[in-house]
Amino acid sequence: MSEETDITLSGDPMKSKVLLVGAVLGVAVGLGGAYLLAQKAERRGEQIQINAGDIVKLGLLVFGLLRSVSQLRE
Numbered sequence: 001m002s003e004e005t006d007i008t009l010s011g012d013p014m015k016s017k018v019l020l021v022g023a024v025l026g027v028a029v030g031l032g033g034a035y036l037l038a039q040k041a042e043r044r045g046e047q048i049q050i051n052a053g054d055i056v057k058l059g060l061l062v063f064g065l066l067r068s069v070s071q072l073r074e
Contacts, residue, residue: 041048 037048
């Protein structure tokens with residue numbers, strides 16, 4: 001007989017805490033990045049300009065960060 005383990009968000013308080021901390025950190029980092037981008041454009045007296053290449057670079061950086069986080073404690 002095989003016993004299945006069902007891990008739910010409400011059944012694991014540590015998982016809930018980790019997800020909450022991750023969400024708060026994600027929001028804080030996102031807002032901080034947007035603020036820095038806006039400040040840079042304001043200092044230069046320009047409009048905020050983001051092109052497709054910048055988005056791809058940022059996406060690859062985020063993907064690399066998530067990959068590193070997933071490899072923690074292995």
